[in-house]
Every structure is written in structure tokens, then in C-alpha cells.
Amino acid sequence: MYVQPYVFFNGRCEEALKYYCEKLGAEITFQMRYKDAPPDAQAGIRPGIEDKIMHAAIKLGSTIWMASDGHCDPDAGSMNGFSLSLTADDDASAKKYFDALADGGQVMMPFQPTFWSKGFGMLVDRFGLAWMVGVPEEHES
Incomplete structure (x- = not known):
């Protein structure tokens, strides 16, 4: 068993991952945008976040962690x-x-x-x- 961090960047995921790749040598091993997910009639994609990152896996050193833009909620803390x-x-x-x-x-x-x-x-x-x-x-x- 192991624990992996999953970090939600509230709309800044792409910018953050690019920065970590450039400055820390991180590597994005997988990335999916909301628009790439299968259609869901009950819980469609909120307009305006289609190009945001739904899920990404990042390798930093010997660690794999995950990230997302999350719900891009302007009221999120x-x-x-x-x-x-x-x-x-x-x-x-x-x-x-x-x-x-x-x-x-x-x-x-x-x-x-x-x-x-x-x-x-x-x-x-x-x-x-x-x-x-x-x-x-x-x-x-």
C-alpha cells in the first residue's frame, strides 16, 4: 500500500505543472482534459472548463503524484x-x-x-x- 497526493489547482493546473516541469524537472506522465472524458448526460461538463485538466499524473523524482483543475470554483478557499x-x-x-x-x-x-x-x-x-x-x-x- 502507498499514499499518493492528489492536488487540486482550481483552474491553474496547467500553469502549475508547466512550472514544476521547468523548475523541478517534473514529468507529466498522463493528462486528460474535461473535453476528453466520455459524455455524461446527468453530469455534463460545466461550460468554460472543457480545456481544463481533469486528471494528470506527474513524476517528480521517484514519486508519482496526481493533479487536476478540480471544479474551477471561484469561491473555493x-x-x-x-x-x-x-x-x-x-x-x-x-x-x-x-x-x-x-x-x-x-x-x-x-x-x-x-x-x-x-x-x-x-x-x-x-x-x-x-x-x-x-x-x-x-x-x-
Whole structure:
């Protein structure tokens, strides 16, 4: 068993995924737009969201996560109650990812050494998604 994050971007999914591909090296492995779904007479597609992303799978490092534009509800609140935790292979990569995600976002905790890691920081990116970026702790043998 495993748990996969499924993130709803409320109409900004395509923009977010493009950004993550460019800045983090993510790869979209599957993508379907609402207009590509089979017709449903009882729950048709709301006008204006036909070209929005209904479902996508994204590979980031060794993780596969999923995303959607969701219902594109202008009254929807911001994403909260969770963070994605990105563990980089080394300090330089972690700092690069942190800076890329922080661009246009809000830093909650600057990337810095902590008692548990050589580098760790927290932020909310330009799409409203919270991230924790760090380097794995080193164990003494």
C-alpha cells in the first residue's frame, strides 16, 4: 500500500505543472482534459472548463503524484492542511528547488541548517501549494 497526493489547482493546473516541469524537472506522465472524458448526460461538463485538466499524473523524482483543475470554483478557499515534502539528494539541489518554488510564493521558513538537517525550508508556492524542502539527515555510522 502507498499514499499518493492528489492536488487540486482550481483552474491553474496547467500553469502549475508547466512550472514544476521547468523548475523541478517534473514529468507529466498522463493528462486528460474535461473535453476528453466520455459524455455524461446527468453530469455534463460545466461550460468554460472543457480545456481544463481533469486528471494528470506527474513524476517528480521517484514519486508519482496526481493533479487536476478540480471544479474551477471561484469561491473555493486556498489549499491548506497539508504540505508536499520534497527531499533532495544534496544541499545544492535542495536550495535550487526551494528558490524555484519560492519565486512568486511566500517563504514561511527560509532555507537554512536545522538541528535535523543540513538544509530545510518551508514555503507556499505561487499556486498556493505548501512545500517543505530539505536534505536527508546524515546518520553517523
